[in-house]
Amino acid sequence: MNFQPLLDEIDEEIRPLLGQGGTVASYIPALARVPAQQFGIALRTCQGGEASAGDAATPFSIQSISKLFTLTLAMRHLGDMLWERIGREPSGNPFNSLVQLESEHGKPRNPFINAGAIAVADRLLSDGDAKAELLALMASLCGEPIGFDAEVAASEAATGYRNYALANFMKSFGKLDNAVEAVLDLYFHQCALRMSCVQLARAAGFLCRDGRHPRGGEADITTERHTRRINALMLTCGTYDAAGDVAFSIGLPCKSGVGGGIVAVVPDQLTLCVWSPALDATGNSLLGRKALELFVAKTGLSVF
Ligand SMILES: NC(=O)CC[C@H](N)C(=O)O
Numbered sequence: 001m002n003f004q005p006l007l008d009e010i011d012e013e014i015r016p017l018l019g020q021g022g023t024v025a026s027y028i029p030a031l032a033r034v035p036a037q038q039f040g041i042a043l044r045t046c047q048g049g050e051a052s053a054g055d056a057a058t059p060f061s062i063q064s065i066s067k068l069f070t071l072t073l074a075m076r077h078l079g080d081m082l083w084e085r086i087g088r089e090p091s092g093n094p095f096n097s098l099v100q101l102e103s104e105h106g107k108p109r110n111p112f113i114n115a116g117a118i119a120v121a122d123r124l125l126s127d128g129d130a131k132a133e134l135l136a137l138m139a140s141l142c143g144e145p146i147g148f149d150a151e152v153a154a155s156e157a158a159t160g161y162r163n164y165a166l167a168n169f170m171k172s173f174g175k176l177d178n179a180v181e182a183v184l185d186l187y188f189h190q191c192a193l194r195m196s197c198v199q200l201a202r203a204a205g206f207l208c209r210d211g212r213h214p215r216g217g218e219a220d221i222t223t224e225r226h227t228r229r230i231n232a233l234m235l236t237c238g239t240y241d242a243a244g245d246v247a248f249s250i251g252l253p254c255k256s257g258v259g260g261g262i263v264a265v266v267p268d269q270l271t272l273c274v275w276s277p278a279l280d281a282t283g284n285s286l287l288g289r290k291a292l293e294l295f296v297a298k299t300g301l302s303v304f
Pocket residue numbers: 062063064065095096114156163191256257258259283
């Protein structure tokens with residue numbers, strides 16, 4: 001199927017809504033200065049067909065979408081042992097919340113909230129040069145080099161008080177093996193990966209191919225079993241305390257980031273990435289969600 005006319009149509013419907021709501025993340029200058037009036041959408045089928053519209057080639061800070069890729073690596077390294085340190089339940093709380101950690105003895109609810117991703121980063125660090133491994137994975141998935149935005153990484157470190165609090169709290173429960181500074185250095189860098197919608201739709205391609213490499217011919221990224229589990233976690237936890245509403249209104253596994261990107265998966269069919277920097281109160285892209293709702297309404301594609 002040729003999705004290009006559909007993506008053009010969605011772009012035309014979304015563009016008049018730009019600037020009409022939401023706020024760009026402002027906790028660091030590099031994100032605060034991103035112009036809100038941008039929208040991109042890109043799609044890749046599991047056979048490799050691609051379509052894109054709007055600002056789909058503009059690189060942005062992928063932020064929490066990176067949690068998808070570090071989780072994939074950690075599941076590869078640790079298998080089911082990973083779940084000794086990290087839960088699989090939606091948190092129902094904001095992504096950077098501290099409240100559940102105390103009563104739950106430093107075990108984060110899931111790998112997609114900040115605490116969970118910090119715990120994943122700790123596990124990866126114990127297994128070698130995690131930054132290099134992450135960059136190699138992203139380059140392989142995209143077929144071109146992907147880099148960290150040094151300014152974003154430095155600002156995340158300079159202002160990441162809550163993330164330091166989360167990491168120190170987990171360390172106090174004996175739930176991080178590595179030094180807090182080293183764990184957060186990896187976490188801040190993964191958040192600072194810069195990619196476009198086109199690159200993210202490609203990179204997530206293994207999630208609609210039962211874990212096989214998006215471009216085929218190369219080693220599998222992960223197993224079919226892990227892929228099913230990653231997609232399940234995206235559906236239940238990938239958009240934080242909006243996950244229930246996203247499942248209700250979109251019905252696809254999604255992973256968002258405060259840079260305004262959302263990756264979505266239609267298992268066995270395609271992966272999508274939408275981007276628009278203005279966020280709703282839950283830290284998810286307002287028009288990104290709207291665009292995914294339009295996509296599902298127009299195609300009838302959903303896991304339900
Ligand atoms: N939801 C997000 O994208 C959060 C990422 C952000 N860098 C943070 O750690 O708070």
